Amino acid sequence: MKKEKGITLIALVITIVVLLILAGVSIAMLTGENGILTQAQNASRETGRANVIEQAQTDIMGKQAESGIISLNRDILEEIFDQYFEKVPNNLDENTLLQTKSEYGNYQILVSEMYKGTLEKFKKAVDISASDYGAVVNGYNVKGVNAWKILYADDSNIYLIADDYINVKDCPGSKNYKIKLPMYSKEYRLSMDDVIKDYQGSVNITDDKIKKLNNDYFNVKKYESEYKNMKEVAYMLDTNVWNVFAQEDAEYVIGGPTIEMLINAYNEKYNGIDYKVQASNETGYKISSDDSTWEDSVIFEEKNPFFSINSDEKL
Numbered sequence: 001m002k003k004e005k006g007i008t009l010i011a012l013v014i015t016i017v018v019l020l021i022l023a024g025v026s027i028a029m030l031t032g033e034n035g036i037l038t039q040a041q042n043a044s045r046e047t048g049r050a051n052v053i054e055q056a057q058t059d060i061m062g063k064q065a066e067s068g069i070i071s072l073n074r075d076i077l078e079e080i081f082d083q084y085f086e087k088v089p090n091n092l093d094e095n096t097l098l099q100t101k102s103e104y105g106n107y108q109i110l111v112s113e114m115y116k117g118t119l120e121k122f123k124k125a126v127d128i129s130a131s132d133y134g135a136v137v138n139g140y141n142v143k144g145v146n147a148w149k150i151l152y153a154d155d156s157n158i159y160l161i162a163d164d165y166i167n168v169k170d171c172p173g174s175k176n177y178k179i180k181l182p183m184y185s186k187e188y189r190l191s192m193d194d195v196i197k198d199y200q201g202s203v204n205i206t207d208d209k210i211k212k213l214n215n216d217y218f219n220v221k222k223y224e225s226e227y228k229n230m231k232e233v234a235y236m237l238d239t240n241v242w243n244v245f246a247q248e249d250a251e252y253v254i255g256g257p258t259i260e261m262l263i264n265a266y267n268e269k270y271n272g273i274d275y276k277v278q279a280s281n282e283t284g285y286k287i288s289s290d291d292s293t294w295e296d297s298v299i300f301e302e303k304n305p306f307f308s309i310n311s312d313e314k315l
Contacts, residue, residue: 049107052084052100056114059083064117071117073138085109090140090249093119128153130268136163142245144170151257152265159265160250161257172241174198196231202282204234209251213237213258217279225282259285 059080064070074092081088085098092098094112111119123132128150137148137160147163174195202224205211211218214233235241236255246253257265263275278294280286286294 048105049109052104052107053109053114056080056084060115071119072115074119075138075141077111077115077119081111081114090247123158125153125156125158128158130271133265133269140247140249142247145245152261152268157251159257159261162245172244174235174238174241192232192235195235196228199231199234199238201226201230201234204231205237207239210237210239210254213254213261214279215260216277217285221279223279223282227283229283259287263287 060072060077063072063076063080074090078088078090078092081092081098084100084104086101088098089096092111094110094115096111097108098111100107100109132150133152135150137150140148140160142148144166145162145164148160149163150158151161152159168190171190173190175198177194177198202218203226205218217223237258239252239254242253242255243250244253259277263277267274274289276288276291277285278288280294284296286296288294
């Protein structure tokens with residue numbers, strides 16, 4: 001009887017071991033790295049990811065057919081990607097990895113997987129050369145401005161300028177003054193006399209990065225002024241006013257380039273006469289082409305169209 005019971009226990013143990021082995025194999029087949037369940041989940045995930053890519057590609061091809069060109073502007077691509085992805089950056093390129101919105105699943109997709117056209121590379125400030133000055137910048141669009149061009153670049157910043165004048169109705173007022181429609185007129189008019197009532201002069205310009213744009217006046221000569229022209233300059237350099245034209249990529253916006261910025265850009269762009277400017281007194285700048293004769297105004301004759309600057313009028 002002991003012998004028979006021994007054989008029975010051994011057989012039971014063997015049976016249990018075999019069952020455990022089979023169970024382990026089955027579980028591994030279902031849940032392992034290459035298991036049936038894992039493969040099913042991966043297939044479902046790839047299908048969802050492919051659907052997002054296909055939807056974006058369909059929208060892109062529609063825009064390409066509409067415009068008749070393969071290469072689309074960044075702003076058009078961003079508009080398409082904004083439908084499917086979170087926080088699409090303005091400076092996207094083919095290697096930008098985008099995160100889908102929750103309603104489209106949880107996927108990360110490269111721009112190159114959806115868009116096969118060319119994208120102009122964004123440059124760093126140190127990579128901008130004089131040959132880039134005047135180039136239109138794609139993907140930076142603000143109401144009231146048709147296009148932006150590169151005016152100038154230093155070691156850390158790229159400065160853009162509007163391609164054309166903005167409409168007076170789009171011009172911002174100062175802190176308290178708003179543009180109004182004058183009586184008996186169908187046109188808007190910006191009265192500088194009204195605008196500058198909110199400004200005392202150079203005392204309103206306190207930001208170091210803005211002072212650097214008129215470096216000789218504020219930092220070297222350290223002039224101060226309450227004259228009308230300095231009140232106008234304070235308005236033009238008031239970032240709180242002009243930031244209505246800023247997007248998330250812009251650090252700040254001012255009402256126009258300063259004389260120092262303009263001369264530096266001109267000298268680099270055309271590599272001709274080395275014009276220089278210096279703050280002559282608390283009311284304005286003087287300009288020279290030879291370091292000896294300093295004038296209140298100068299006509300630039302190297303390139304058409306000719307234009308002139310009167311440095312006594314404004315900075």
